[in-house]
Amino acid sequence: MLSYAAPRLPVDAAANLAKKHTANNVKYAPTQEYPMNTRCRAQSAQPSPAARASLAALATLLLTLTAMPAQAAIIYTFPGKLPAGCSESMTSGHYHCGALTLGAGDTIIIADPRPATVTVGGALTIGANALINVNGSASSLNFQVAGTFDLGDYSTMHAHVNTGESAAGIGGYTKIVGNINTGNGVVTTLTSVEMSGDIITTGTTTGTVNIGADNIIKGNVHTIAGVVTTAARVQVNGYIETNAGAINLGANNKVGDSLITQAGVVTIGENAVVGDAANGRGNISTHGGGITVGDSSRLCGSLSTAAGVITMGANIKIGANIFTSGGGITITGTQTTGVSTIGGNLNASAAGAVTLTDVLIGGNVNVAVGAFTLTDTHVRGNATYNAAYTPVNSTINDGTVSFTPACSAAPVIAASSAAAAFNALETGTNIPWSSTERKALYTKLIDTPFTLDIVALKIDGTLEIAYIANGGASKYVKLELFDDVGAACSAYANPVTAQTATFTSASSSGAPGRALSGAFTVTDAHRSLLVRIRECADSTCTSFTSMASTCSSDRFSVRPPALTLSTTTKMGTAPSATAPDTIRAGTDFTLLAKTSPTGNYGGVLTLDATRLTAQLPSEGVTTQSGGAIGVLTPSTLTANANAVMASYSEVGYLYIGIGAYRDDSFTAVDSDVGDCITSTASNANLADTLNFGKYGCSIGNKAISSLGRFVPNHFSTVIATGAAMPCPAALLAGGRVCPALGPAAGFVYSGQPFAVTITALNANGTPTTNYSGLLARDVTLQAWSAPGSSVAASPAGSVLSHSPEPVSAARFVLGVASANLAYTFPTRYPATALAAPTDIYLRARENTNVAADGVTSARAVAATSLEAGVTVTSGRFQLANNYGSELNAAPVMARVQYWDGIRFVNSTTDQKTTISALDVIRSNCKKNLQTGNSCIPLTLNTPASPLVVDGALRLTLTAPGQGKTGSVDLNINSSTSPWLPSTAARIGVGVYKAGPVIYLRENY
Secondary structure (H helix, E strand, O other): OEEEEEOOOOHHHHHHHHHHOOHHHOOEEEEOOOOOOEEEEEOOOOOOHHHHHHHHHHHHHHHHHOOOOHHHOOEEEEOOOOOOOEEEOOOOOEEEEOOEEEOOOOEEEEOOOOOEEEEEOOOEEEOOOOEEOOOOOHHHEEEEEOOOEEEOOOOEEEOEEEOOOOOEEEOOOOEEEOOEEEOOOOEEEOOOOEEEOOEEEOOOOOOOEEEOOOOEEOOOEEEOOOOEEEOOOOEEOOOEEEOOOOEEEOOOOEEOOOEEEOOOOEEEOOOOEEOEOOOOEOOEEEOOOOEEEOOOOEEOOOEEEOOOOEEEOOOOEEOOOEEEOOOOEEEEOEOOOEOEEEOOOEEEOOOOOEEEEOEEEOOOEEEOOOOEEEEOOEEOOOEEEOOOEEEEOOEOOOOOOOOOOOOOOOOOOOOOOOOOEEEEEEOOOOOOOOOOOOOOOOOEEOOOOEOEEEEEEOOOOOEOOOOOOOOOOOEEEEEEEEEOOOOOHHHOOOOOEEEEEEEOOOOEOOEOOEEEOOOEOOOOOEEEEEEEEEEEOOOOOOOEOOOOOEEOOOOEEEEOOOEEEEOOOOOOOOOOOOOOOOEEOOOOEEEEEEEOOOOOOOOEEEEOHHHEEEEOOOOOOOOOEOOOOOOEEOOEEEOOOOOEEEEEOOOEEEEEOOOOEEEOOOOHHHHOOOOOEOOOHHHHHHOOOOEOOEOEOOEEEOOOEEEEEEEOOEEEEEEOOOOOEOOOHHHHHHHOOOOOOOOOOOEEEOOOOEEEEEEEEOOOOOEOOOOOHHHOOOEEEEEEOOOOOOOEOOOOOOEEEEEOOOEOHHHOEOOEEEEEEEEEOOOOOOOOOOOOOEEEEEEEEEOOOOOOOOOEOOOOOHHHOOOOEEEEEOEEEEEOOEEEOOOOOEEEEEEEEEEOOOOEEEOOOOOOOEOOHHHEEEEOOOHHHEEOOEEOOOOEEOOOOOEOEOOEEEEEEOOOOOOOOEEEEEEEOOOOOOOOOEOOEEEEEOOOOOOOOOOOOOOO
């Protein structure tokens, strides 16, 4: 078969020429195999001289039809009419030319003797639309070119070309039968070149080969040192090999054999194919460079490198093994693009990490040195590794791993057979077919198209691969989806959706007997669907054969995608501690969960409290968990229902983590058998994108939701334990009651410090432990006449002082702060107008400033205000007079008293006040107890414990000594109890030997 290209010859014109030139057994068949030109095919085993003459005449006519000047196209014959500058050698079939230039449309015809060798001393330039030896084979013409070689567009040449050390350029839309050989010259082909031969460069320094887009090279490409680069959509039927150069394969390339380089890197674009199942080839190897493979490429053989790294994209199919002895291996797939598959083993025998994502491996894995990381990857065989192994949603020794081999051939079926039954299963699963393996149907998503594999089965459950013979008529089945209600297969009516599937003689999912359904789209949620399959009588599927209906052996659910949590309550902007929109802890706000589309889904979502986090109180700029997590209600939500009232018990911000509200039960028909993903690693159970063909089993929120800012609902104030004294009976006379909010009712003296605890509470009265750091506020305490009252405590002019003032936010720890208070009346003893015992109630409120949130202990219902009360009285020390001998110690009784509104009464419940001898002031000494203007040294002793007992303490004035008589006045100026002023006591010394005695009589 000989063929050549006519220059833009219309099809009808070519047909007319074929009719006129049928002599000498020459036939012309016009075709349109290539864009922008028409190809004619001529058949002649040995063209006669007459045939050659006809060819010459035809060439002349073709040039005329292209509107080119007829005289511009020249037909040359070797031997015979030679181009200018060419001569015939003495050696038969050899010709010599200087630099040779052929014009557009020129023709060279090689006559006997053959083969002819044309030696060109300079450049060989052939214009467009030239016809070079189209009536001969490539072996009948050899060009030996000393200079560059250029073949014009739309030319056809049957010849071998050797350019020595010079470049070779092949124009677009040319057809070459023969080899192109150069030393260090660059070989460049433009677009849409068809070449039946090899491209070879033998130079040791350069010799690059650049192959243009849409080229077909039916031979091999081989260089010694040059880089081989192909553009898009190039087909090389043989191998590509270079000893030292790189190989850069463009997108959508197909190489029928292997890619081999000794030292260079190999880069393969996307959608490339290397190898052919028919010849069992298709390896990629390099001894000194890395290998990079683009997405969706297919390699029938093995891939190996001795020194470089191997980097592969998504949806890569490797028929055999991957091996590297000097670099790492990285395969990065995606569920969207498709998983990658390796039919054999993966071996990294030396240094280098192995990182695989979305890969299925049919053999074993060995990682000798580097880290081993698997993500969504499954290995059918074993894995050995010596460094860190990090699996994420991945398995080893997984016998369920199956996939279509990278290069597989379908068996030949001679005659059609009837099926005994049908089944439906996931597309591309159960390959190769196993009758015992479960025919799984995976979880689907609402409004998301999916397909199913439909299989024709023999009675033993094996695949009926002869259901449609090769070239046999198609058969049709009706596919109907029903909610599984446990009925007989034939009894189901009113399908959710239905369609017709077609069985053809072509293989589907790697084998005959399988058919691929059209795309199903289910618009509503379903807990359990089955597939009913009925064999149709014809393509209309309006009637059916006698074969019984078959229902799928598996069931599957259709669930909505991830839900969204929202609220109609205005929320603050997390994590700002001053955001103005606040919610009182423990009070209601709205919460609802929606799916889109809703698809009539109304599942119950259960709260997983382990997925809640709270903002760290000390951080107000960046989101940072670490705060105490409160109680969020409700514990369940119904999806796509009206908003419900929710509450949260803590302050600050609550973060509802991914999957916190979720429904794990809706897809139980699938989750129980592994037909959806239950693993919570990386939230795979919530996946709305396919992960190894599966969605997540759970329906839940896939975004983190922030709720807040929550603030305390109110404060409580409590008198600290032991801070107040029990009210004595006299203070409770007449039915009077001492107030209390804390351990017990009690009283304090005017001006006496006592401790108070302030606690931030939620609406249920539970402390909010996050009220600290940036979430707390400065708090002021006030005295009021009753809990929740708006009337200040009496008497007028009294002062409530506390330390610190105010209670700073920094003092709150776990929602609790303390302060020391003192309530001081405007007058004190010895004034005569003293305040009667007064009850005060302590109110805590946030200071009024831009950061305050208005939290207070006063509540709308005053009686429910948690404000500690205490009775305040005026108090004093009372010292009793005494007298006695200067030779005896004189007892001095000290008592603590309070004003009951009429008189001072002993504080019989006071066990707190202390009196020290150092606090007793000696003054106004008389007679021998005076020296100058002061008192002689007088010693006053106190008991071992300075605490009063029942409000009293006995002091002792040591005997002054012989002759030291007179009197001394005593009063207390206490440094430990300055809120208690003192009466004065006079002690007489030497007036009597002992006293006080009124009457003494002895009876015998």
